[in-house]
Amino acid sequence: MKDKIFKYINQEKQRQTEMIGLIPSENHISPEVSKVLSSVLNSKYSEGYSGRRYYEGNQFIDKIENEARDRIKKLFGVPYVNVQPHSGSPANSAIYFALLEPGDTLMGLTLAGGGHLTHGHPKVTFSGKFFNSVQYGLNQDARINFVQMRKLAKKHKPKIIIASTTAYPFILEFDKFREIADEVGAWLMADISHITGLVIAGEHPSPVPYADVIMSTTHKTFRGPRGAMIMVTERGLKRDPYLGSKIDAAIIPGLQGGPHNATTAGIAIAAAEAMRPEFKTYAHRIIQNAKALAKALKDEGLKLVGDGTDNHLILVDLTPQGFGLGTQVAFAMDVAGMYANRNSIPHEPCSPFYPSGVRLGTPLVTTRGMKEAQMKQIAKWIAQVVEYVKKYELPQDKKNRGVFIKNFRVKMKDDKKLLAIRQEVVAVAKQFPLFQW
Numbered sequence: 001m002k003d004k005i006f007k008y009i010n011q012e013k014q015r016q017t018e019m020i021g022l023i024p025s026e027n028h029i030s031p032e033v034s035k036v037l038s039s040v041l042n043s044k045y046s047e048g049y050s051g052r053r054y055y056e057g058n059q060f061i062d063k064i065e066n067e068a069r070d071r072i073k074k075l076f077g078v079p080y081v082n083v084q085p086h087s088g089s090p091a092n093s094a095i096y097f098a099l100l101e102p103g104d105t106l107m108g109l110t111l112a113g114g115g116h117l118t119h120g121h122p123k124v125t126f127s128g129k130f131f132n133s134v135q136y137g138l139n140q141d142a143r144i145n146f147v148q149m150r151k152l153a154k155k156h157k158p159k160i161i162i163a164s165t166t167a168y169p170f171i172l173e174f175d176k177f178r179e180i181a182d183e184v185g186a187w188l189m190a191d192i193s194h195i196t197g198l199v200i201a202g203e204h205p206s207p208v209p210y211a212d213v214i215m216s217t218t219h220k221t222f223r224g225p226r227g228a229m230i231m232v233t234e235r236g237l238k239r240d241p242y243l244g245s246k247i248d249a250a251i252i253p254g255l256q257g258g259p260h261n262a263t264t265a266g267i268a269i270a271a272a273e274a275m276r277p278e279f280k281t282y283a284h285r286i287i288q289n290a291k292a293l294a295k296a297l298k299d300e301g302l303k304l305v306g307d308g309t310d311n312h313l314i315l316v317d318l319t320p321q322g323f324g325l326g327t328q329v330a331f332a333m334d335v336a337g338m339y340a341n342r343n344s345i346p347h348e349p350c351s352p353f354y355p356s357g358v359r360l361g362t363p364l365v366t367t368r369g370m371k372e373a374q375m376k377q378i379a380k381w382i383a384q385v386v387e388y389v390k391k392y393e394l395p396q397d398k399k400n401r402g403v404f405i406k407n408f409r410v411k412m413k414d415d416k417k418l419l420a421i422r423q424e425v426v427a428v429a430k431q432f433p434l435f436q437w
């Protein structure tokens, strides 16, 4: 009898095919990347680095890993790369492990401002518990507050300043981060997980001339397997010629055991794909689509954080429609065939658990070949959903919120109006294969 896991995989494939994915940190991988992920490479242990492994039988793995590193070096113009981090969070931890002592000060963007948990979010994360985390925020116009950052940096003298976002629709001005890092003698780390593909294609300024060390996940706009890479720039090596070996040692033996070799091969394949001219066009279209979606959402009367987007990502601010609506809208969108995630908005008036926004992105739909016409249509569907559920505002009394959301989900999961929208969504989605180009 066939294992039911295969049935679930088929169901997930059907879900992805029939629905429209709007999560900015996801992407559909190419058939070639998919192929190497299920190859024999998965069966090999390779602790260590090329030419110095703790296990025998790694002559071909060495070639694959060298090739992956060389391709990334070429794509970004950096002298050092490590492709072994299992994912973005361990990769960020490895950078801290290499450059900081426990209790040292690091500085990143607040979660509410669009930073990631690993950028020093206090109390509950490794980065916030084991280090002294100081966080900068946003201005009223939802842009990074460099005045505040400079003040905080001068006061707290962080050893690392992190230039990175996970929910920020604007360009990251790496030159401004560098200025402040230089003023206080800090390392500048750029975590470009979200925007790697845009950087490679020249659609977003590169951090390479400014940062000392760069981290990126490989599964977002880069369109590779789930993994991560760490790069050290010429500038970083100039400051510390051992920075590369410190990163290597932080990965193994510091934090990990063996690398995921199938992932390494997938990174090499994705890097080759990113070198093709089509990838440049793809990255450009991601932004064109995001701008088209942003405009269409505004035309439908929705408010966007910062009034638009310069990258692949849009944050819808639902406060004009009601209190604490992010969870309800994201759930109703899912019932209606479009998956996204609820998200805090800058200066969040409700709570991080029941935030007031929804985060949208265009990498997935662009990989499927959708263009401006579909963005307009998607905006219409989203506006219909928002209009329909806006009366379900979150209770002001915190203790009633859990039950309220539970009941909302029960009521909405078979809702006729939402399922009617879903039918329209499915009809359009099915015209676009998961990986078009």
Ligand SMILES: Cc1ncc(COP(=O)(O)O)c(C=O)c1O
Residues within 6 Å of the ligand: 025, 087, 088, 089, 090, 092, 116, 118, 164, 165, 166, 191, 192, 193, 194, 217, 227
């Ligand atoms: C900017 C940034 N850094 C790090 C991560 C963590 O990556 P992972 O989920 O692979 O651990 C993410 C994931 O969303 C991210 O957006």
